[in-house]
Amino acid sequence: MSHTRAVVLAVACLCLILVQVEGTWNALDPEQMRFIHSRCFEDNLPAGPKRALYASKWIKWELEPNDETTHCFAKCVLEGIQLYDSKSKKFRSKRITIQHEAYKTFTGANDDEVAKYKQAVAALRVGSGSCSDVFNTYLPVHKQFHDVSQLVYLSVSAVAAKIYEADPNVKRKGESxxxxxxxxxxxxxxxxxxxxxxxxxxxxxxxxxxxxxxxxxxxxxxxxxxxxxxxxxxxxxxxxxxxxxxxxxxxxxxxxxxxxxxxxxxxxxxxxxxxxxxxxxxxxxxxxxxxxxxxxxxxxxxxxxxxxxxxxxxxx
CATH class of the missing domain: 1.10.238.20 (Pheromone/general odorant binding protein domain)
Structure with missing residues (x-):
């Protein structure tokens, strides 16, 4: 058995164990992440002269300009990756572990940093659940753990490329x-x-x-x-x-x-x-x-x- 195949099988087994702990939720792959982000762009990116400005910031997961438009984009992504649940108005910190464990062989994310990120998210309390409320609640955590969250949620191109290379079951870019x-x-x-x-x-x-x-x-x-x-x-x-x-x-x-x-x-x-x-x-x-x-x-x-x-x- 090749090293890559062994890694993939080990990851799959670990994911299965974690899924049993956290209901039926599965870690999101690069295709799912791309879909979520693009849909949130579609639904929130404004028309007009500032469109390019928003796009240039959001593509790097820089939550600027700090306004209602960006607030709703951020909430959309947090809901899309299922880190935030709008029905219960709660953050689902346990899913950070599932996402991290599934792909840490590829991301290289530090276990301790991820644990701190998870702990910070677990402590968040949302009020009204509005775009601005969710945004302002998550923003301090976002600023502190920007880099590690980018790794965990496969937003680094080099990381996604490794996963595509190792897993033929993920739909490719440029493929319908x-x-x-x-x-x-x-x-x-x-x-x-x-x-x-x-x-x-x-x-x-x-x-x-x-x-x-x-x-x-x-x-x-x-x-x-x-x-x-x-x-x-x-x-x-x-x-x-x-x-x-x-x-x-x-x-x-x-x-x-x-x-x-x-x-x-x-x-x-x-x-x-x-x-x-x-x-x-x-x-x-x-x-x-x-x-x-x-x-x-x-x-x-x-x-x-x-x-x-x-x-x-x-x-x-």
Whole structure:
């Protein structure tokens, strides 16, 4: 057994033990971290002349300018990495240990420093739970433990690169979730079925069902809380179809079954099927580069058609 493989297996076993202590929570990998940060950028980065200023600070996890916009961005990230729980209005310090132990072979984070960081977070008490309240509560800890928290939460590029190299199961940068999932569902013998899937044919094959389940999870249509229709509605809005929300929710609520392929089939057999294809394609395109919208790109039907033709050509 190679040293790298042994390390990965040891980490996996340790994570399993820790997960049993902290419910069912798993440490977040680099792909998950990138998604969380990019989504918080999308939802909080302002338009206008100061957009670049905010982006230049936030990308380095420098919580400036000190205003409501930055406060809400910080709260978004803290909730996203599940260090802060908005429902209970409490910080989850135990998860720092789980995150650290899972990747410390790659991060090199000091155990004592991480323990101090965890202790500091455990002592935090939140009041109203507003953006400013959460921000001001966490800020002193952020300033004191900026560097170690960056390591623990895989925000250092060199650390993420090591993990990508060691773990082939993490989706790569520049790879769409459709491509990532297809590699795990189909092989050369079932390539024809994969091509049909690119054309939105409902073949009902086990491979297609596995691929759709994988994609739905990658697109966050299914998350740790189960099926997430809000995420699908969001994708319709991003192709400039907000008026379809009632229809989309109606289709999903009436869909028999609770599996990804069943929801996928319901949408493709509904009166919103063509718009769903566009929304699904646009999500695939954005999954290649999580900063797609942050960079100022918008839905462009002609460009999307061109990019999907390229993706189809790789399979068909």
């Amino acid at each position: 979730f459709a491509e990532y999932c297809a590699k795990r569902a189909w092989d050369e013998k079932t390539k024809g079925d994969a091509c049909k899937a690119r054309k939105y044919e409902l073949t009902g094959s086990n491979e297609l069902k596995a691929a759709i389940d994988c994609i739905f999870r990658g697109f966050r249509y299914i998350n740790e809380n189960g099926f997430n229709p809000d995420e699908i509605v969001r994708d319709f809005k991003l192709i400039n179809k907000p008026e379809l929300e009632p229809q989309v929710r109606s289709v999903l609520s009436k869909c028999a079954g609770e599996k990804a392929y069943e929801y996928y089939s319901c949408l493709l057999q509904s009166n919103v099927k063509e718009d769903f294809k566009h929304a699904f394609d646009f999500r695939e395109l954005r999954s290649v580069d999580y900063s797609y919208l942050v960079k100022g790109n918008v839905y462009d039907p002609a460009k999307l058609k061109e990019e999907m033709a390229k993706a189809d050509a790789k399979v068909c």
